[in-house]
Amino acid sequence: GQNIDQPTEMTATEGAIVQINCTYQTSGFNGLFWYQQHAGEAPTFLSYNVLDGLEEKGRFSSFLSRSKGYSYLLLKELQMKDSASYLCAVSRLGFQKLVFGTGTRLLVSP
């Protein structure tokens, strides 16, 4: 089976940095995705990691360690609009679909 875990909720202050972790256990791991989802809206793609290491994209960075089954999404210079749910999702070799984690609701306060 598969197991993808994220913290349920996190809070942070505007301008700060927050790290959202995702751990996974799955056979045939291929890659890991991060999505942002505002309440009542569809998810929007943030990042895709296949190889170990950090990928930076503006204020958002994503890290992957395949050996540890671990990823994190790093959000810098937090803004109020970053309040949303952040979903990690795993793809597996030979399967044309994503399995989503439980999601982390991030609340950014002034």
Added chain:
Amino acid sequence: GAVVSQHPSRVICKSGTSVKIECRSLDFQATTMFWYRQFPKQSLMLMATSNEGSKATYEQGVEKDKFLINHASLTLSTLTVTSAHPEDSSFYICSARLRGQGLETQYFGPGTRLLVL
């Protein structure tokens, strides 16, 4: 970027009726479309994978006779919730994958909120 639309965005129906939700890729061809369901404060759960011109592949626990999926063209897939009941009330989201591309090119529709009374 690629655009995926869903119609309707919101629907309220009586228990026992059927509801059809459309998912369209507006500016690209999608050989594969995915249907997800999301209950409040929960993550996305894949219901089925729909390939153009062939039968959909349903996830374990999803009743194929209750959730009918048709993917008749490269730009349209439909999900019909038959004999809907209050427990089917949820947020239904489709996504479409660009022809010949990987999952990183999966684009999500805006979702359809279904309320069954």
